[in-house]
Every structure is written in C-alpha cells, then in structure tokens.
Amino acid sequence: MSDTVLKAEGITKKFCGITALDNASLEVKKGEVHALVGANGAGKSTLIKIITGAYGNDEGKIYLDGKEIHIKSTFEARKLGISAVYQEFSLINTVSVAENIYMGKFPCKKMAGVPKIDWKDINSKAQEILDLLESDIKPETIVGDLSVAQKQLVEIAKALSNEIKVLIMDEPTASLSDNDIEKMFNIVRGLKEKGISVIYVSHRLEELPIICDRISVYRDGKYIKTLPIEEAPKNVIIENMVGKNMTLTKRVNYTQPEALLEVKNFSSGKKFENINMKLHKGEILGIAGLAGAGRTEFVRALFGADPKDKGEILVEGKQVKIDSPLDAKRAGIGFITEDRKEEGLILNMSLHNNVGMTILNKLVKKFGLDLHKEEELMDGYIKSLSIKCKDGNQAAKDLSGGNQQKVVIAKWLATTPKILIMDEPTRGIDIGSKNQIYKLINELAEQGIGIIMISSELPEVLQVANRIVVFAAGKVTAELENKDLTQEILLDYATSQKAI
Structure with a gap:
C-alpha cells in the first residue's frame, strides 16, 4: 500500500x-x-x-x-x-471570502490579555491560497456577490486551508x-x-x-x-x-403547424432584450448559449417567476397576462427549474406531497383533500418514470439527484401542461437517467406538448431539439432548424453580439 x-x-x-x-x-x-x-x-x-x-x-x-x-x-x-467540495455549496453568502475559508478556525492574537480575531492575518492567509489557485478574487469580497465559478474556487480554497x-x-x-x-x-x-x-x-x-x-x-x-x-x-x-449496452434515444420530430406559444418584444433591463419567439405544438425547442447569456432569466420571466419590463405572451393565439407562476400554470405552462433542491422540491416532504402541491385544486373534496388520489398519482409516476425509491411516502431529500429530478418532472406533468419549460433538466444526473428524460421529452412532444429546453451541454441540445434558438448577451443571435448543425456553429452564434 x-x-x-x-x-x-x-x-x-x-x-x-x-x-x-x-x-x-x-x-x-x-x-x-x-x-x-x-x-x-x-x-x-x-x-x-x-x-x-x-x-x-x-x-x-x-x-x-x-x-x-x-x-x-x-x-x-x-x-x-480529507476534504470535499460538493455540488451544493456550503458557503455563507453574507460574509467575506476569507471568513468562509477560515470559518471555525480563526487565528487570534491577544490584546491586553484578551484573544481577538486577527483579521489582517486571516485576509493575508486567504490571499495566499487564492494566489495558489491563480484567482483574482479578493479575500474581503462578500461571497454572495460572486459567480458560481468563483464560489467553487472559494470552496476549493476552504479545503486547501487545511x-x-x-x-x-x-x-x-x-x-x-x-x-x-x-x-x-x-x-x-x-x-x-x-x-x-x-x-x-x-x-x-x-x-x-x-x-x-x-x-x-x-x-x-x-x-x-x-x-x-x-x-x-x-x-x-x-x-x-x-450492466448492458444502452441504446441512446434518437431525436424525433412531432412538430405541428399550430403555434402554442408566441412571445413578442420581451425585455427585462440588461438581462434580455427584445426577444421574439414561437413554439409549435409537439415541438422541442432548444435554447443554447454561454453562461450569463440571459436564457434562464428569459424563461423565468416568461413563467412569471421574475418581472419583465415589457412584452406580450400569446398561448394558442390568445394574449395572456402572466405576472406570477400561478398565472403561468393557469395558462397551461409548467416550469422545471435548474435548481431542483432550492426551487423544485420541498425536500423534507414526501414524494406524493411534492406532487400534490401543484394540483391542490384537483385534490379538493367536500372535506379536506383526496390524499388517496394524490398517492395513486405518485405511484403511477414512480412506475412510469422509473423513480428509485422505497415508496411515495419517502422524503424527497433521501433520493439521489437523478430521482429527485424525476419527481420535479412528475410534479409538473401532474398539472397536464400544454407547454413545458425545462431548464437544465439533466444537470448532475447520469447518462442512463438522461436517456430516460430524453425519451420522456420525445413522448411528451408526441402528445402535442410544446417543450422549451435549456441546456449548457451543446451535444444534448443537438441530440434532442428540433429547432434551436441561440442567446448571447441577452439577445437572440440565431434561430436554426436542427439540420446539419454542429457545436462549432452554435458556439459561433453564442459568442456573437449581433441580434437577429
């Protein structure tokens, strides 16, 4: 050894x-x-x-x-x-980088016999570790002001402080x-x-x-x-x-002429500007772009989770007003968030309660809620989506990431949406579960549901989408039929500053 x-x-x-x-x-x-x-x-x-x-x-x-x-x-x-840097950060957003790195082991010095935290020493030591990582992050910076990539560096610096x-x-x-x-x-x-x-x-x-x-x-x-x-x-x-050879799900095309969703002149400050887009019945529309391109901000505003400055939304040709997720749900729009733990699930609740939360209006009976119907519904999704769990009474927090993601999908399928927005639906899950989700997306499209799928993995967008819209710096720089497209073509548009 x-x-x-x-x-x-x-x-x-x-x-x-x-x-x-x-x-x-x-x-x-x-x-x-x-x-x-x-x-x-x-x-x-x-x-x-x-x-x-x-x-x-x-x-x-x-x-x-x-x-x-x-x-x-x-x-x-x-x-x-032995230290670990997990996908979900364990940082305190309201304090500095240096404080996060040395939390629980602050160096002290005695002043008049009283131990006091030596902030100068903490910042100096933190700077040394950040320099080792060739980072331009300053020790005094508040962690909440950092990007995801920078927070990950702070987590690594925290580990290296031991x-x-x-x-x-x-x-x-x-x-x-x-x-x-x-x-x-x-x-x-x-x-x-x-x-x-x-x-x-x-x-x-x-x-x-x-x-x-x-x-x-x-x-x-x-x-x-x-x-x-x-x-x-x-x-x-x-x-x-x-344990066997796996056949990868192939792209299908069930796009129909009928427009399910139309977005006109959608804008929100510097996040995204003048977005115009159509989604057809049975279409899988991919949204590609680099980090910070405005993709998530756009779909969150479309779903009413974030405010917009201006813009119109038409569902099946009729103008709808969406100022909240409840408005969006009533209009037949479902939204699978990129952050399943913070926004997609209530982790301490059971699987059937998580699904039931989205359809309380359908579960209401004369006295209370029809919990039997809720359990039956979840049991059906456990089978159809191959969710690995003990049963529907298990807490969502006890499932693996891929199975949690399937519960989020089940939650929105229960609302019987016409339009389903999927923001990074396969982030952090294995290739087998990815393949199951691709297959599900194809099945939903076959039923006539319109899918908007955001993914940072260009091969995934190319594998699944019928048409691809490319975002760069809050603008749409390309709208492309998925024929003879390559990652290089998408990257070229993703780094363009010219809106269409």
Missing part, C-alpha cells in the same frame, strides 16, 4: 432497510485524479460521505496512508487531510461554462502536481479522459471495477454503469 493514500474496503451502508452500499471498495493512489462513475443511486455519494465523516458505515474499513482510521465527523476528516491529502470533488463542472471548466481542469492539474489526490465524481463522461488517471465504476450500491483511463472509452464506461 506504499503508493496508496486512501483505501476503503467492504463498505456497507443501509438506510431504513434499503442497502445504499453493499461491500463497496475504493483505492486511491497518491497524486492521482481518480474518477467515481455510476448511475444515480449507484452509491457514489454515500461512499464519499462515509469517507468524509458525514455518514457512519455499518461495515467495512477505511485506511489513510496504510493506517486504519475511524472518521466520526467531517471535522475529523478535515483534520486527517493540510490536505485527499480532495473529493462532486460534480465540479456541472454549473460551469466551457471557459470556467478549463480553468477548473488547470486547478486540478496543479493539485495533482503538489501530490494531492483528487477523487472526481462526474456524470460528464466526455471530460474524464481529459483530467482523470483511473476510474472506478459502481452499480446498484456495488463496486464493479477500476480501469486505467486509457482502457475506459465512453461505451465501456456506460456498459459497466448500466
């Missing part, structure tokens, strides 16, 4: 009688980037939470530098040199633009050069050959195998993840 920094063997963990991990293993070498891959619910998150002390294991052993360790908390893990041996990165590129992803890769390479081992969890299989040395595959809570990255092309990874 001389070159092995971290080893986990025979790890078993059960939740409420459900086995999340079954005799799982992992071995990470010093200074390597080691990817963990597997479908949602494969056990990856449970394993890394056990390694970082967030969960205790029921069985199995963990070794660090050849010595068995017993990690009882994340604090203990950090003291041992004597670190192993850094776990959970979906580090899921919310980043292509430019920020390249910067992230450079940071990972820098950590590797310093001898720090990186455990890299990602559903973006195409990025693994760029940054990883080896990959370990997990399926249904079990360890499957570890492969050198040279022996792990995408098809081999997928086959090991799902």
Whole structure:
C-alpha cells in the first residue's frame, strides 16, 4: 500500500432497510485524479460521505496512508487531510471570502490579555491560497456577490486551508461554462502536481479522459471495477454503469403547424432584450448559449417567476397576462427549474406531497383533500418514470439527484401542461437517467406538448431539439432548424453580439 493514500474496503451502508452500499471498495493512489462513475443511486455519494465523516458505515474499513482510521465527523476528516467540495455549496453568502475559508478556525492574537480575531492575518492567509489557485478574487469580497465559478474556487480554497491529502470533488463542472471548466481542469492539474489526490465524481463522461488517471465504476450500491483511463472509452464506461449496452434515444420530430406559444418584444433591463419567439405544438425547442447569456432569466420571466419590463405572451393565439407562476400554470405552462433542491422540491416532504402541491385544486373534496388520489398519482409516476425509491411516502431529500429530478418532472406533468419549460433538466444526473428524460421529452412532444429546453451541454441540445434558438448577451443571435448543425456553429452564434 506504499503508493496508496486512501483505501476503503467492504463498505456497507443501509438506510431504513434499503442497502445504499453493499461491500463497496475504493483505492486511491497518491497524486492521482481518480474518477467515481455510476448511475444515480449507484452509491457514489454515500461512499464519499462515509469517507468524509458525514455518514457512519455499518461495515467495512477505511485506511489513510496504510493506517486504519475511524472518521466520526467531517471535522475529523478535515483534520486527517480529507476534504470535499460538493455540488451544493456550503458557503455563507453574507460574509467575506476569507471568513468562509477560515470559518471555525480563526487565528487570534491577544490584546491586553484578551484573544481577538486577527483579521489582517486571516485576509493575508486567504490571499495566499487564492494566489495558489491563480484567482483574482479578493479575500474581503462578500461571497454572495460572486459567480458560481468563483464560489467553487472559494470552496476549493476552504479545503486547501487545511493540510490536505485527499480532495473529493462532486460534480465540479456541472454549473460551469466551457471557459470556467478549463480553468477548473488547470486547478486540478496543479493539485495533482503538489501530490494531492483528487477523487472526481462526474456524470460528464466526455471530460474524464481529459483530467482523470483511473476510474472506478459502481452499480446498484456495488463496486464493479477500476480501469486505467486509457482502457475506459465512453461505451465501456456506460456498459459497466448500466450492466448492458444502452441504446441512446434518437431525436424525433412531432412538430405541428399550430403555434402554442408566441412571445413578442420581451425585455427585462440588461438581462434580455427584445426577444421574439414561437413554439409549435409537439415541438422541442432548444435554447443554447454561454453562461450569463440571459436564457434562464428569459424563461423565468416568461413563467412569471421574475418581472419583465415589457412584452406580450400569446398561448394558442390568445394574449395572456402572466405576472406570477400561478398565472403561468393557469395558462397551461409548467416550469422545471435548474435548481431542483432550492426551487423544485420541498425536500423534507414526501414524494406524493411534492406532487400534490401543484394540483391542490384537483385534490379538493367536500372535506379536506383526496390524499388517496394524490398517492395513486405518485405511484403511477414512480412506475412510469422509473423513480428509485422505497415508496411515495419517502422524503424527497433521501433520493439521489437523478430521482429527485424525476419527481420535479412528475410534479409538473401532474398539472397536464400544454407547454413545458425545462431548464437544465439533466444537470448532475447520469447518462442512463438522461436517456430516460430524453425519451420522456420525445413522448411528451408526441402528445402535442410544446417543450422549451435549456441546456449548457451543446451535444444534448443537438441530440434532442428540433429547432434551436441561440442567446448571447441577452439577445437572440440565431434561430436554426436542427439540420446539419454542429457545436462549432452554435458556439459561433453564442459568442456573437449581433441580434437577429
């Protein structure tokens, strides 16, 4: 075990009688980037939470530098040199970058015998770590004022403020633009050069050959195998993840002449300006663009979640006034948000309660609500969407990311929408679940539902959409039939400043 920094063997963990991990293993070498891959619910998150002390294991052993360790908390893990940067940040938005980095371990100095926090020392040390990451973020900056990419750097800086041996990165590129992803890769390479081992969890299989040395595959809570990255092309990874060859869902076209939705002269300050767009019955309309292009801001205003300055909305040829999500729902518009944990679900509530929240008017009976109908509806979606859960009474927080996303989709399908807006519907979920969502999108289009799909993954837009609208700097720079299109063509329009 001389070159092995971290080893986990025979790890078993059960939740409420459900086995999340079954005799799982992992071995990470010093200074390597080691990817963990597997479908949602494969056990990856449970394993890394056990390694970082967030969960205790029921069985199995963990070794660090050849010595068995017993990690009882994340604090203990950090003291041992194991830290994690999760997809959902654990930062306090109202305080400075430096305070976030050194929270819980502020250096103090004595003044008149009384210990006081040494803010100058804190800012100086924070600046040193930020310089190591080649970041231009200032220690005094309030975290709430930072972009997603900058917040991720602060999380990494926070981890590096400890004597670190192993850094776990959970979906580090899921919310980043292509430019920020390249910067992230450079940071990972820098950590590797310093001898720090990186455990890299990602559903973006195409990025693994760029940054990883080896990959370990997990399926249904079990360890499957570890492969050198040279022996792990995408098809081999997928086959090991799902246990068989998987046929990728192909693009279909059910577009009908009838316009379901028309948006005219939509504007909101500097967020987006003079947007004109049509969506036809049965059409899958993709919206592409780089981070900050105004795509999410546009659909949120369209749904009434954010205000607009001006613009008209027509549904089935009739003008409608949408000033709130309730107005949008009444007009037959559903909205699957990009942030399922903060905006898509009430995590502590059961699955059937989450679905029932959107259709309370349909559940009302003479005395109270028809909870039996609510449960029956959710049970139907559990089967039709292949949601992995104990039953509809399980809390949403206990599901994997991909299964949570399916519950958000179920929630809006229950409203029987004419138009469904899907903002990053496959963010942070595995290729198998992505394929299920693509298939569902095709089925909805076949039923005549109009779909607006935003995605930062250009191959995904090209695979699914019938027509693609490209945003850049709050303007529409292209409206293209999806015929003979390439990523290069879309990127060219996504970096244009010329509106159509």
